[in-house]
Structure formats: structure tokens, C-alpha cells
Amino acid sequence: MRPVAAVLALLAMAGPADAEDAAISTRQRVDIAAKPWTAVGQVNTEAYTRCTGVLVGRQLAVTAAHCLFNRATGRFLAPTSVHFVLGYDRGRYAFQTVARGIRMDPAQEGERTFQAAPRDWALLDLAEPAPTSIEPMPLAADLPTAGEAFFAAGFGRDRAFALTVAADCRMLAAPDARLIAASCGIIQGYSGGPMVDADGRLLGISVATARVGDRDVALAVPVSAWREELGR
Structure with missing residues (x-):
């Protein structure tokens, strides 16, 4: 080892x-209906990327920043292009919304290096709150x-x-x-x-x-x- x-x-x-x-x-x-997995969602974007995210507040989720970076344009996606889906299982889901805002490390530029990895996070301010039945x-x-x-x-x-x-x-x-x-x-x-x-x-x-x-x-x-x- x-x-x-x-x-x-x-x-x-x-x-x-x-x-x-x-x-x-x-x-x-x-x-997906059992804790803590109820708080785990899919992050889908209009740039056809698919990642995972986590509900950490009633109207807040976290995911990897690189999932929101459009390599074709060299820019980050607009918040409304990012979809967050909870309870997803074979086409069914419990909750779906888009982001209304995205917060990242101020130094985040979309680079993919080992040195930049600690900055690879993004908070999604959600347009709609998750149901009270789903705990962050x-x-x-x-x-x-x-x-x-x-x-x-x-x-x-x-x-x-x-x-x-x-x-x-x-x-x-x-x-x-x-x-x-x-x-x-x-x-x-x-x-x-x-x-x-x-x-x-x-x-x-x-x-x-x-x-x-x-x-x-x-x-x-x-x-x-x-x-x-x-x-x-």
C-alpha cells in the first residue's frame, strides 16, 4: 500500500x-425514499451534463462547480439552465426545480487541475423550496x-x-x-x-x-x- x-x-x-x-x-x-438518500438529487443542465447534488437547505443545494461549466463556450451556465431533481428513480421524481442563483469560490474559473480541486464546489439557490417531507x-x-x-x-x-x-x-x-x-x-x-x-x-x-x-x-x-x- x-x-x-x-x-x-x-x-x-x-x-x-x-x-x-x-x-x-x-x-x-x-x-431513494430512505434517509439520508432522500436529500440526494440529480443535477441536469441544458448543456447536456448530468451530475449529482445534495439538498443542504430547504431552498439550497450543493454540487461540483465543474458540472456547471460549459466547455464549448468556456463559460459557466446561467442559473436557470441548471435543473435539480430530488427522489429521481427510473423516470419518477418527488421534486424538480431550477436554480435562481449560483454561488462559487471567487477564484473559480472552471479550470480542472489538482490545485484547483479545493474550489470545485457550487451552491445552488433554488427557485422553489423542497417539500417539507424531504429533509436537507x-x-x-x-x-x-x-x-x-x-x-x-x-x-x-x-x-x-x-x-x-x-x-x-x-x-x-x-x-x-x-x-x-x-x-x-x-x-x-x-x-x-x-x-x-x-x-x-x-x-x-x-x-x-x-x-x-x-x-x-x-x-x-x-x-x-x-x-x-x-x-x-
Whole structure:
């Protein structure tokens, strides 16, 4: 097993890949009507990108910023071009709305580098509040310790019409508390999706992944990156 420092050094040299470039791991479908998965939604855009997002307030969701970047134009999409869908399962859904505003790191320019990964988050101010029957996902106060297990959820490319969960995630490191590195296999569509602890609390959102030796390493932005924005 490679030391954590070596893994992170290799990632820094290679740069992060989109979550869609990771190897497919063992993932299972979950009940979208059961907590905490009720707060996990699809993020669909009019640029035909599809990612995952998380409800963190009655009228607020979080996802990966790169999901909102239109590579064809070199610009971020307008808020109303971003759709957020909760309870999605094989064509049925519990709630759907668009964004009325988007908040990102002021330095976010859409670049896809390892150095920029800690800025890869976006808060979606939703045009309509989610139903009171759907509770926002609570935020974890602390990051897990090295080796601690947790879950990653998303609408992966192989089962885009149903939420799946990877239960094989383990904490590797949180360098400078700005980025989570985890041994976890995630694929296309998981970008913006939650990493969730055993108590159903949000640890961070998946933003990139790489294959390092025989290990799938996922990168996530912790909730501390955007927690202060929640009160604005």
C-alpha cells in the first residue's frame, strides 16, 4: 500500500480526472425514499451534463462547480439552465426545480487541475423550496480519521436512472483540510454527489478521481469549504 503522501503527490502530477474516468467499483442501488438518500438529487443542465447534488437547505443545494461549466463556450451556465431533481428513480421524481442563483469560490474559473480541486464546489439557490417531507442532509462537524469507512452516492453512468452507493470508501487524508482523499471507486455522474458518514451526515462532495496503482482514489471537497456561505 502506498503512503498517503505518495498518493497525493502522484495525483498532483497527473491532475484530477473527472469522476467519469474512474474504474467501475461494486456499487448498490439504494432506496431513494430512505434517509439520508432522500436529500440526494440529480443535477441536469441544458448543456447536456448530468451530475449529482445534495439538498443542504430547504431552498439550497450543493454540487461540483465543474458540472456547471460549459466547455464549448468556456463559460459557466446561467442559473436557470441548471435543473435539480430530488427522489429521481427510473423516470419518477418527488421534486424538480431550477436554480435562481449560483454561488462559487471567487477564484473559480472552471479550470480542472489538482490545485484547483479545493474550489470545485457550487451552491445552488433554488427557485422553489423542497417539500417539507424531504429533509436537507445534515453537515458533519468533523472529517473522518484515516482508515475510517464512509459512503459515496451518485447517479453513475451505468445506472443513470437510479441512485447507487459505493460502500467501500475509506479515508486516506485531508491535506490542509481543503481536500479529502479517499480509497473509493466512483464513476461518471458521481461528481457533486455526497460522501456520507455512518450517521448520515455530509462530509463533502465528490469532484475527481484517479487510478493510482491498483487503487481507485477519489477526491472530495469538504463541507468546510463552503460552510460559511450557508448563512449568506
